[in-house]
Amino acid sequence: MKQSIALSLVLALSVAVPAESHAQSGGMQDMDMGKKPVAGTQAAHKATGVVKKVDPKTSTVTLAHDPVKSLNWSAMTMGFQVKDKALLDKLQPGKKIEFEFMQQGKDYVITTVK
Secondary structure, eight states: OHHHHHHHHHHHHHHHHHHHHHHHTTGGGGSOOTTOOOTTOOOOEEEEEEEEEEETTTTEEEEEEOOBGGGTBOSEEEEEEESSGGGGGGOOTTOEEEEEEEEETTEEEEEEEO
């Protein structure tokens, strides 16, 4: 009987102590969450490039872009989706642009053109 009371007391204390010390340390606010994005957000990337081809039917543009540091990409030519068809008016072959984009599924989507 004394053993079961002692065992219950030990179990109760082992559960209570970590919870109490965690609460005193500030809980989740003090945890280092690293560079993981907040759920529901996506990172925007910035780049410069030259427009090679515009396809209004598919809302895509082919760009020869400079290196993208945030993705560790070297310079290359690739296709991008365009989030808003109105952006296509700013894109003419041969024009150098600054743009922002994000990944959506397997696609890279331009969100801003300057």
